[in-house]
Amino acid sequence: MELKTTILDKAKPTFFEKHQNALYKSLEDKHTTVEVEEDPLGTRMILNMGPQHPATHGVLRLLLELDGERIIRNRLDIGYLHRGVEKIAENKTYQEFMPYTDRMDYLSPYSNNVALCLAVEKIAQIEVPERADYIRMIGCELARISSHLLYLGAMVMDTGAISFFIWTFRERERLYDIFDNFGGHRFTISHSRIGGVHNDLSPECLGMIKNFIDTFPDEIRDWKKLLNKNRIFYDRNLNVGRISYDEALALGVTGPNIRAVGVPYDIRKFDPYLQYDQVEFDVPTRLEGDNLARYFIRMEEMSESVRIIRQCLEKMPKGPIRTDNAKQAYPSKDEVYYSMEGMIHDFMMTDTGICPPEGAEAYHAIEAPKGELGFFIQSDGTGHPWRLKIKSPSFTNLQGLEKMLDGEMIADTVVMIGGVDPVMGDSDK
Amino acid sequence: MEAPIISSYIILGAALFVLLNSAAVCVYAERRIAAFIQNRVGPNRVGPFGLLQPIADVVKLIFKEDVTPSYGNRILHSVAPLIPVTTALMTVAVIPFGDGLFITDLNIGILYLLAIASLGVYGVTMAGWASNSKYSLLGGLRAAAQMLSYELPMGMAIASMVLFSMSLSLVDMVNAQIYWWGIFVNPIGFIIFTIAAFAEANRSPFDLVEAEQELVGGFHTEYSSMKFGMFFLAEYMHVVIGSMLITVFFLGGYHLPFAGYYAHLLPEAGTLAKAILDISVFGAKVAFMVFVFIWVRWTIPRFKYNQLMSLGWARLLPLSIANFVIIAFILMMIHEFF
Numbered sequence: 001m002e003l004k005t006t007i008l009d010k011a012k013p014t015f016f017e018k019h020q021n022a023l024y025k026s027l028e029d030k031h032t033t034v035e036v037e038e039d040p041l042g043t044r045m046i047l048n049m050g051p052q053h054p055a056t057h058g059v060l061r062l063l064l065e066l067d068g069e070r071i072i073r074n075r076l077d078i079g080y081l082h083r084g085v086e087k088i089a090e091n092k093t094y095q096e097f098m099p100y101t102d103r104m105d106y107l108s109p110y111s112n113n114v115a116l117c118l119a120v121e122k123i124a125q126i127e128v129p130e131r132a133d134y135i136r137m138i139g140c141e142l143a144r145i146s147s148h149l150l151y152l153g154a155m156v157m158d159t160g161a162i163s164f165f166i167w168t169f170r171e172r173e174r175l176y177d178i179f180d181n182f183g184g185h186r187f188t189i190s191h192s193r194i195g196g197v198h199n200d201l202s203p204e205c206l207g208m209i210k211n212f213i214d215t216f217p218d219e220i221r222d223w224k225k226l227l228n229k230n231r232i233f234y235d236r237n238l239n240v241g242r243i244s245y246d247e248a249l250a251l252g253v254t255g256p257n258i259r260a261v262g263v264p265y266d267i268r269k270f271d272p273y274l275q276y277d278q279v280e281f282d283v284p285t286r287l288e289g290d291n292l293a294r295y296f297i298r299m300e301e302m303s304e305s306v307r308i309i310r311q312c313l314e315k316m317p318k319g320p321i322r323t324d325n326a327k328q329a330y331p332s333k334d335e336v337y338y339s340m341e342g343m344i345h346d347f348m349m350t351d352t353g354i355c356p357p358e359g360a361e362a363y364h365a366i367e368a369p370k371g372e373l374g375f376f377i378q379s380d381g382t383g384h385p386w387r388l389k390i391k392s393p394s395f396t397n398l399q400g401l402e403k404m405l406d407g408e409m410i411a412d413t414v415v416m417i418g419g420v421d422p423v424m425g426d427s428d429k
Numbered sequence: 430m431e432a433p434i435i436s437s438y439i440i441l442g443a444a445l446f447v448l449l450n451s452a453a454v455c456v457y458a459e460r461r462i463a464a465f466i467q468n469r470v471g472p473n474r475v476g477p478f479g480l481l482q483p484i485a486d487v488v489k490l491i492f493k494e495d496v497t498p499s500y501g502n503r504i505l506h507s508v509a510p511l512i513p514v515t516t517a518l519m520t521v522a523v524i525p526f527g528d529g530l531f532i533t534d535l536n537i538g539i540l541y542l543l544a545i546a547s548l549g550v551y552g553v554t555m556a557g558w559a560s561n562s563k564y565s566l567l568g569g570l571r572a573a574a575q576m577l578s579y580e581l582p583m584g585m586a587i588a589s590m591v592l593f594s595m596s597l598s599l600v601d602m603v604n605a606q607i608y609w610w611g612i613f614v615n616p617i618g619f620i621i622f623t624i625a626a627f628a629e630a631n632r633s634p635f636d637l638v639e640a641e642q643e644l645v646g647g648f649h650t651e652y653s654s655m656k657f658g659m660f661f662l663a664e665y666m667h668v669v670i671g672s673m674l675i676t677v678f679f680l681g682g683y684h685l686p687f688a689g690y691y692a693h694l695l696p697e698a699g700t701l702a703k704a705i706l707d708i709s710v711f712g713a714k715v716a717f718m719v720f721v722f723i724w725v726r727w728t729i730p731r732f733k734y735n736q737l738m739s740l741g742w743a744r745l746l747p748l749s750i751a752n753f754v755i756i757a758f759i760l761m762m763i764h765e766f767f
Binding site for chain 2: 047054160410414
């Protein structure tokens, strides 16, 4: 049997032959091609999973070399959702660029907004009122719960329990309603502004948040009851997708995934931003580094987020929600509508934007739900960044995934992808 | 075995009709129960309470394009969906629905059942191979391995019940349970048989064959239109048949619990009333087991391939053999000394 058959031999394109052949050729050339080298018995099979596969969490492509049900080698192929977000940033003012960050990690838009705003505030040295910090913190923690809920639903669904996805989505629906009241959007809220936030929380919204944090711990308790002692779920996750301490550190795995190997790295504790040094919370860590550890950590983090939100609501002072300096932030709508200067400043902010000093550089990272989300900005003195680099957590976490997949069963692939919890919009940017 | 009489044909027709339609009822029940478990409403638009939803589903399936993958085996691809449906329909031949309400009383009914039940997997494996798709192939191979592993504990569980009835006829099997149901005298056998029945019907947590998350659709990934509909039909018919077999072997068939003790105290019922009572009791038990099938599917995660194998070979098989030996020993002791 001829082993080295190429795609070109097998595929017989019928439409646009030349075009299709060129496509196949380019696929062959990619670094993601897997060649079966030693296979005297002819038992190996190459399985191309994705980018259109129902369970790869977006458009992740996996190339698996299988021996029966076991994965011998694998390659990950990313980039199918590349939209050139970093390049777009160079042609936008800082404020204009913010809605694009919503679409990166689209499961926790608020964290991305805050990450960008904090980076810009750092480079342009903008002071933010304390109340805005607390509002941002509430938004970030709600986004964390929302993201972890999706992780939980999708990962448990990947193990085969479909109902769980719907149960977590019922809670996410409540979060969406809160965000609707929070900033006017359910999904891509873009509520944070450079220099503060767009609007204060309405009493109704505060009531909804209070109601949520009062009832949500009961839900977590119910889910734990259903999953923690479930033999099938436990066995499906135990020792699956194991990554060692050294490997995880070397590959730059972040977020809950690195806390699952025993590194208590949480930027909220290491380098507190916003008002995280004012609230009390614990950083859950585990030592096992497998999928089960990641599950436990995320469950604990949701409880910690509820704790943070409760403290934020207590500690939130009264006061302005955006900096009063019209050179640094949009003036309030009252000023825009009723004063000449306000209107001029509004135009200037939209047209030119905030201009950090020439040659300034800043990197600011926050603890997004999936790990360290950092924005590196280089300014040339204009309202547009000269260069904006995003360090996204999903991208680094996916590096770890390739290590985890080798030697596991094919049924574990989707569970591991779910466990690492990548979002392709975040990874491909 | 006596020659078939007219009433056999009537029961055959009625049983086939009910079985074919039970799949439709099951689909509706599954969707409504799943919706109930998931805090949803479920289908409620087509007809009163959405009761006509299965008909709408079938009409949709019929009108869809029937695709055969290029480089797939056209003949096997078409034949494969027929096999599970046919074998599922053949099993009703020996199931007693009531006192005297059976199509035929084969004296090797249980052997017939086991033989027919294992044929169904050929359809799945053939579908997996004929589709020319790697996902389908993996699904088909999993089906073959799974079926092989769970036939054995299933056979042993049935054998342990045969010890009580001392006959391979299903009618005798039911009548042997008139005092004590199989579930009371042989609980371990009941558990093993139920697990094996789940595996035979390819239902969650044993639905590795079609594992939606990793294998897209498993063996039916490349199927569409009514060919897919046939697999769908077969799956639900297997659920119903599995429930019927559990009822016959362990839940006393058409007998009320401990009926033997008080049956003579009840007023003598007419033939028709007796038949209606029997079928209602049988139907209620089957409906309950179908509900359990659906309930489990929407609650529990799926096994992994190696876990499935170790459960089948390392746990269930030794357990079922030990159960058989112990029951045989106890029965022999009772026979010898009492």
